[in-house]
Amino acid sequence: MTDSAARGEPDVVLRLEGVTKVYSGTVAVKNADFFVRRGAVNVLVGENGAGKSTLVKMIAGVEGPTAGRIxxxxxxxxxxxxxxxxxxxxGMVFQELNLFxxxxxxxxxxxxxxxxxHGHIDHAEEERQTAALMERLQTGVNPRAMVEDLMIGQQQLVEIAKAVARDARILIMDExxxxxxxxxxxILFRVIADLKAKGVAIVYISHRLEELMRIGDYITVLRDGRVTGARRMDEIDLHxxxxxMIGSDAKDFSSAGDHRLGNEILRAEDICLTRISGGYAVDHVSLTVRAGEIVGLYGLxxxxxxxxxxxxxGRYPHSTGRIFVGGKRVRERDVGSRIARGLALIPEDRQRDGLxxxxxxxxxxxxxxLKKLAKVFHIPARREAQQxxxxxxxxxxxxxxxxxPxxxxxxxxxxxVVIGKALMTEPKVLLMDEPSRGIDIGAKGDVFRIMRRLAAQGIGILFVTSDLEEVLALSDRVAVMSQGRMTALFDRAEVNEAKVVAASSIAHGPTAIVKPKELNA
Known part of the structure; x- marks a missing residue:
């Protein structure tokens, strides 16, 4: 009988002993021990760059350890x-989607x-089993749908279904x-509970700490490639x-800026985008952003x-509406020209669209x-290196x-890096789509402080987020969308969680924007 079994804990099915991984002189993981227990959720947590993804890649066979053993x-x-x-x-669900x-x-x-x-792929049976998996995940995704046509969240569910379909006895879930x-x-948590009941060992990585407290059975913390703590989940708390993770309690990064807002820097009027299947993905949306202002855009x-x-x-040339930057009409309809006019976008999917x-x-x-860095027909290497x-x-x-790389x-x-690439274009308006997606508590603080600093420098920021706490803490104004329409717009002084949630749940009605007083909690 193992020591863990003697203590009444599930058996350790996989063990990493003293593993180290070195990349080109950079030590990603150093002398780490990690235990994966059968029929339990084994949480692995740490800041970005702590070595979590490297550790699980060694378990999944993607990387081999430089030292130590499995x-x-x-x-x-x-x-x-x-x-x-x-x-x-x-099996593994990768943080960055691994789909065709x-x-x-x-x-x-x-x-x-x-x-x-009979020597051929049975597409009908694959579609039948995929439909059953989609039903289990309670998503209406058609097994015949092309993955590139799905929203990022739907693609994430496909990635999860792909891992579940393999009947793995150890399943790694990275974010x-x-x-x-x-x-x-x-729905995912119910699937995980079902897998646990069948004896599957889950290795679970997430930056959502409350989520980890709820679902985890055991926790291992990494900092700078080293294990700094390993406990049963019922023995610890968020602090x-x-x-x-960071060697101290969480830092306060949500304080509002005290700088004065400037004139209107961005105006979007009556923006519409039709869906291939009919109707509007964006339905006559209008919004403004002032210089130095942070506007949060929330919605399901x-x-x-x-x-x-x-x-x-400018990603959809067939969209309609009017865009103004600094009071001047933007008539160019391509991305490159809009970057030149002072717009920059940090996309939601950094792997597919940002890097x-x-x-x-x-x-x-x-x-x-590159155009800003170029001098005649070449780019001075020294100047580029300095930037x-x-x-x-x-x-x-x-x-x-x-x-x-x-x-x-x-x-x-x-x-x-994606944020830095956008800032090097010297934007007047920064559009940020889920800027904290997949970022830990320390890196999230860095990003939020960067946003505050840029706003203080006069850049207008419009950011999309699915995190209520984030949108309330950062925003000077909060806009809410539902089913393609703008349903509410709140000033910082009047907004609260209940109002935002209510506005995000509003179905199409006779008016495009609901007045804040109609959503009083």
């Missing part, structure tokens, strides 16, 4: 790739383990709720987690928030501002050398 069922084992780990019953956009939902779910019949709405999170998944930002940015993974950190940072070092310093990007960074540091 034991499965008490026996040392070496995984020769992700396929080998899968053959031993280890040009394939259907069913084809993605059964990619690399297709259902065969599985980062793009899910509250009801979808509840303990934060202290282990499918409300049209991201599409609205993309219309403003080029095969390029270096430096090359990604300067990608949108890159400035952004790395100002945004606290953890990287040993900006020449390293951006794909070698943690998710939070990748997000900072």
């Amino acid at each position: 034991l499965l069922d008490g026996e040392p084992i070496v995984f020769f790739g992700a396929g080998d780990a899968m053959a031993h019953g280890i 956009g040009n394939l259907s939902v069913a084809e993605n779910v059964f990619a690399s383990h297709e259902i065969m019949r 599985p709720t980062s793009a899910l709405s509250a009801p979808e999170v509840e 303990w987690i934060v202290r282990q 998944m499918g409300a049209g928030r991201s599409e609205f930002l993309e219309c403003v940015m 080029v993974p095969i390029l270096s950190v430096a090359e990604n940072l300067t990608l949108a501002s 890159v070092q400035r952004e790395v310093r100002d945004l606290s990007i953890k990287v040993a050398d900006p020449a390293l 951006v794909s070698s960074l943690s998710g939070g540091n990748q997000q900072k």
Whole structure:
């Protein structure tokens, strides 16, 4: 009998002993021990860059440890790739979606383990089983739908379904709720409870600490690649987690700025975007932002928030409406020209829309501002290096050398690179779509302080978020969308959580905007 079993705890099915992982001189994980228990949710938490994703990639066979060993069922084992780990019953839901956009939902779910019949893929059976998985996840996604046509939250559910379909005995979930709405999170938790009851060991990574407290059975905390604490979840509280993560209690980053707001810097009038299936994704939305103002845009998944930002940015040339920057009409309809007019967008999906993974950190940072850096027909290397070092310093990007591939960074540091790329274009208006998605409590504080600093410098900021606390803490005004329409607009002095939630649940009515007094809590 193992020690854990003697204490009445579930058996340890997988154990990492003294593992270390080094990338190009950077130590991502150092001498870490981690235990995965059967029939339990084993939480792994830490700031961005702490080494969480690296640790689970070693479990999933994506990476091999530089030192230390992995034991499965008490026996040392070496995984020769992700396929080998899968053959031993280890599945993973990656933080960055690992889907084929040009394939259907069913084809993605059964990619690399297709259902065969008489020497051919049985598409009908794959679609039947995928439909059952979608029903289990309570989502109406059609198994035949192309993944590239799905919203990011729906793609996240497909990624989860893909992992569940493999009947893994160890299932790693890296930020599985980062793009899910509250009801979808509840559904996922029920699926996890069902998997636990069947003896599946869950390794769960999330930056939503209250979520971890609710679902976790055991917790291991990483800081700078080292394990700083490991406990049963019922023995600790949120303050303990934060202290282990950052070495102190949470910092206050939500205080409002005291600078004076300037003149109107952005005006969007009557913006419309039609859906392929009919109706409006963005339905006659109008909004203004003043210089130095932070406007939060809240809404449930499918409300049209991201599409609205993309219309403003020029991603949909067929959208209608009028855009003004600094009082001047923006008639250009392409993204490049709107960047030149002072607009910049930090997209929701940093991997698909914000970064080029095969390029270096430096090359990604300067990608949108090459014209500003160029001198005649070439870019002075010294000037480019100085600009890159400035952004790395100002945004606290953890990287040993900006020449390293951006794909070698943690998710939070990748997000900072996307923000830095936007800032190097010297924008007048910064559009931020879920800027804290997949970012831990420390990095989130960094991003929020950056937003406050930029607003104090006179940049107008319009940001989309699904976090109520975030939108209330940061915003000078809060706009709310529901089903493609603007349903409410609140000043900081009058807004509260109840009003925002009520406005986000309003179905289409006769008026586009509901007056705040109609939503008094």
